[in-house]
Structure formats: structure tokens, C-alpha cells
Amino acid sequence: MLNIGTIHGGTAINVVPDQVVITGETRNAEEAKLHSQIEYIKTTFENAARESGGSVEIVFVEKYGGYQFSDHDAVVAVAREGIIAAGLEPTALKYAGGSDANVLNKAGIPMLNLGVGFKNAHSFQECIAVSDLIKTAEIGLHIVQIAGRTENI
Numbered sequence: 001m002l003n004i005g006t007i008h009g010g011t012a013i014n015v016v017p018d019q020v021v022i023t024g025e026t027r028n029a030e031e032a033k034l035h036s037q038i039e040y041i042k043t044t045f046e047n048a049a050r051e052s053g054g055s056v057e058i059v060f061v062e063k064y065g066g067y068q069f070s071d072h073d074a075v076v077a078v079a080r081e082g083i084i085a086a087g088l089e090p091t092a093l094k095y096a097g098g099s100d101a102n103v104l105n106k107a108g109i110p111m112l113n114l115g116v117g118f119k120n121a122h123s124f125q126e127c128i129a130v131s132d133l134i135k136t137a138e139i140g141l142h143i144v145q146i147a148g149r150t151e152n153i
Helices: 031-051 074-085 100-106 130-149
Strands: 002-009 020-026
Touching: 020 031, 074 130
Parallel strands: none
Antiparallel strands: 002 020
């Protein structure tokens, strides 16, 4: 995933800006694909600047790394069992977002993000139904109970 978040530049509406600052992000749970995306961004911006007689300075900052689990990992098995115990059907998804789970996994602490039923996430219309909050609490309780009796977590 690649997202350009902001573009800032110029001092007046009728003047070509001498400098523009663009901020964005790229994410991928697979390290090789992430590096490929970064190289694509770098090459594309450098070529565009060179072709128009300009220059570019590119700075990449890692905010968090990606992570992946298989269906056989203990953390996935416990989460699956907790979701089923709460009366729901678990569905594993690839998610390119960032959270505390990214930081904890990078530190060697296996962690998953679980969807809890938010609608319109990251918007002014973000909301969650009370029934989904209750199910989230049930899932959490079941996961703690299962993890408490499971070895090698």
C-alpha cells in the first residue's frame, strides 16, 4: 500500500513553487516487497525531478515493521478458539495497518490485531455497536481463559 498524505509548497497562487514537501507512507508485511515499494518511490521521484530539471531529497523513516503468522502459530490458534467460544466465525485477514501489535511483534512478543466491529474507521463517522463491544469483551475473556491453560504461548 502506498499513500500520499500531504503536499505542501508555494507562496502564492500564481507562482510555481520552488520547493514542495510531500509526506506519505508505504506498508507491506513482507520485507522484500516493502523494499521494492521504497525503491519504486525513490526511482520514480528521482526520475521525475531529473526530467524537469529539479532535484529531490528523499527521507524514509520506519515507524513500525510488518508481521505475519500462519494458521499453525499458537497465538492464532488461541485467538481462533476464543472467537469461536464467543459464538463467532473467525476469518484471518491480511491487514496493512499499523498498531501496537507491530511494535510488540518486532520486540519478539507475538501479538495479533483482532477486528472488533468498528464501522467507518478513522473517519468522523467512526462507530461501533454496543453488541459488538460486548462480543469483544467475550472474545477477550475467552482468549485469556484459553491462554491461561495453554502451554507455549
